[in-house]
Amino acid sequence: MKVMTPGPTQVRSNVLAARSKAFCNPDLDPDFYDFYKETCELFEKALGATDHRAFILGGEGILGLEAACASLTEPGERVLVIDNGIFGKGFADFVELYGGEAVLFTTDYLEPVKPEELRAFLEKDSDFAYATMVHCDTPSGVLNDIETLSRICDEFGIMVVADSVSAMFGERLDLGRAKIDILCGGSQKALSAPPGLTMVWVSRRAFQAMEARKTPIRSFYANLLAIRNYYEDKWFPYTMPVSDIMGLRVALDNFLADPDVYDRHERVAGAVRKAVKEMGLSLYLKRGMSNTVTVINVPEDLTDQEIIRRMRQDYGIQIAGCFDYLAGKVIRIGHMGENCNIDDIRETLKALEAVVTKK
Ligand SMILES: *Cc1c(COP(=O)(O)O)cnc(C)c1O
Numbered sequence: 153m154k155v156m157t158p159g160p161t162q163v164r165s166n167v168l169a170a171r172s173k174a175f176c177n178p179d180l181d182p183d184f185y186d187f188y189k190e191t192c193e194l195f196e197k198a199l200g201a202t203d204h205r206a207f208i209l210g211g212e213g214i215l216g217l218e219a220a221c222a223s224l225t226e227p228g229e230r231v232l233v234i235d236n237g238i239f240g241k242g243f244a245d246f247v248e249l250y251g252g253e254a255v256l257f258t259t260d261y262l263e264p265v266k267p268e269e270l271r272a273f274l275e276k277d278s279d280f281a282y283a284t285m286v287h288c289d290t291p292s293g294v295l296n297d298i299e300t301l302s303r304i305c306d307e308f309g310i311m312v313v314a315d316s317v318s319a320m321f322g323e324r325l326d327l328g329r330a331k332i333d334i335l336c337g338g339s340q341k342a343l344s345a346p347p348g349l350t351m352v353w354v355s356r357r358a359f360q361a362m363e364a365r366k367t368p369i370r371s372f373y374a375n376l377l378a379i380r381n382y383y384e385d386k387w388f389p390y391t392m393p394v395s396d397i398m399g400l401r402v403a404l405d406n407f408l409a410d411p412d413v414y415d416r417h418e419r420v421a422g423a424v425r426k427a428v429k430e431m432g433l434s435l436y437l438k439r440g441m442s443n444t445v446t447v448i449n450v451p452e453d454l455t456d457q458e459i460i461r462r463m464r465q466d467y468g469i470q471i472a473g474c475f476d477y478l479a480g481k482v483i484r485i486g487h488m489g490e491n492c493n494i495d496d497i498r499e500t501l502k503a504l505e506a507v508v509t510k511k
Contacts, residue, residue, distance in 0.1 A: 153464065156500045157472040158290050158445035158486030159213075159318055160340040160347050163399075164406055167345055171399035178392040189383050191397055194404040195351050199320075199335075201327050206353045207379050208400065210393045213317040213338030215374065216350035218246050220313040220334040222374040223362050224282050227251030232280040232310065234301065236265050237289025238476045239315055247284070250370055255280065261292060264440035267300045274308045281361075282311035282333065287319035288442035291474050293484070295323060295442035299330040306331035311358060317341055317350075321407055322417045322444035322488040333358040334376075339396070342417075342444055344489035345403040348396045352376070413492075417443040420492045424485060424501065431505045436482050444488035447474075449481065451508055456480050459507055467503035 155162050178184045192206045199206070209215050225231060225247055235241040235258045244254035257273050259265050265285070283305045287298050302312040311333040316325065320335075322342035327335070333355040340347035354376060362369065362377050369375045378389040407413060421443035425435060428448055436447040450456045456473040460483065463469045472484040485504075487497055505511075 154469045154496060154499070156469055156485055156487070156491055156496065158293075158341070158484050158488065159338065161342070161344045161486055161488055162490040162496070163344055163346055164403070164490055166406070167399045167402045170402040171346070171395045173395075173398060175394040175398065178394040179388060182386065184392070184394065185383055185386055187401075188392065188397065191401045191404065194401065194408070196353065198404055198407050199325070199327055199353060201353055205356070205359070206351060207376070208392075208397060209350045209352065209379070210348070210390060210396070211350055211373070212347050213336065213340070213350050216317070216336035216338070216352045217243065217313075217315055218249075219350075219352065219371075219374040219376050220336060221246035221252070221284075222250050222371040223369050223376040224311070224313065224334070224358065225250040225252040226281070226365055226367050228253065229281040230255055230279055232257055232283035232305075234265055234270070234283060234285040234296075235259070236261050236263075236296065237286060237294055238291045238478070239289050240284075240286045243284035243286075243313070243315070252281070261294070262436075262438040264294055264296045265301060267297065267304055270301055271304050274304065274310075278308035278310060280310050282313055284313045284315070287314060287316035287325070288323065288444055290318040290445055290484075291447070291476065291478050292436060292482075293442050293445040293447040294437055295319065295440050298332065299326055302331040303329070311355075311361065318444055318488070319442060321413065322492070323442060324414050327353070339400055339403070342488040342492075343400070343403050343407060344491075345400045346396070348393060349400055417488065417492050420487050420494065420497055421446065423494075424487055424497060427501045428504075431501075431508060433508060436478075444486065446485045446487065447482050448484070450483060454508065456483050459483055459504075462507045463503055466507070467499075469500055469503050471500070471504075
């Protein structure tokens with residue numbers, strides 16, 4: 153089965169091979185602490201981060217989002233939840249789980265958040281401990297300009313948690329220009345390793361805020377302070393999934409060896425959108441589509457399930473439907489990471505055309 157979903161994506165054979173190698177005891181082997189640190193540094197290099205505060209956590213992408221909210225939210229604090237999609241809105245659940253008061257700033261789900269609207273909102277009310285935002289909200293595929301949005305929050309003294317799980321390494325992000333305090337990524341999207349790891353980059357200011365808390369962080373597994381000094385202390389709060397990290401390391405090497413990644417995402421995404429329209433289908437969004445995923449309206453004479461089933465059965469290609477308010481309404485093709493190559497895209501589009509034109 154060719155996996156053409158917006159995560160998990162296809163995994164290159166050298167990543168699979170790395171995960172099947174013999175491994176050490178990651179708690180006890182001093183070499184593992186160096187291996188882990190070097191892998192975090194490779195991640196920082198791939199991100200273009202200039203200093204070293206990235207961590208790889210043993211858990212799927214969701215763990216990064218929850219860890220950010222668990223570590224920053226104090227009971228009763230107000231948190232701004234920037235919401236133009238399912239993941240955007242979903243942050244409110246994490247904020248409230250840890251006792252915060254989520255204040256939603258909801259905008260049109262069919263297009264990116266407009267910076268001037270955020271600024272106008274904050275001019276009236278900016279009493280927030282931090283704000284949450286999503287880079288690519290994968291169910292709709294909308295791409296938010298988190299560089300600009302985070303800078304606006306910073307002008308009002310508000311820290312920023314950004315979910316870039318499905319955009320990171322598929323969409324450019326200038327971390328030097330952005331003002332992001334916790335940036336979350338996942339192994340199974342554009343980095344194209346199997347699911348199971350979340351990568352977070354944490355600003356100094358965010359760690360200072362965690363240290364200055366009046367109340368303790370109400371989590372163990374999702375407590376970012378617990379892992380902060382792993383290298384100095386030679387201690388991890390839990391046993392690290394060593395094979396997953398060995399695979400991630402090779403996926404990072406693959407990314408770093410490929411200078412064309414971002415341009416290719418742009419070209420391939422443009423080609424997908426064009427082809428989809430040419431076969432008589434329509435795109436879900438008005439504007440601001442991410443180069444990592446294309447979200448397509450289900451045509452009237454078919455259901456999402458029929459399209460997905462025929463793509464699987466007749467062509468051996470897995471594409472995705474959606475959930476929540478988009479359930480049954482759209483289908484999604486993931487063209488990030490290893491999926492982002494002309495051969496797989498051509499094959500997928502050809503199959504989709506045959507399915508929707510009922511050939
Ligand atoms: C994939 C993804 C996550 C991680 O959660 P899943 O359980 O894999 O859906 C978080 N945020 C975004 C925007 C994602 O696309």
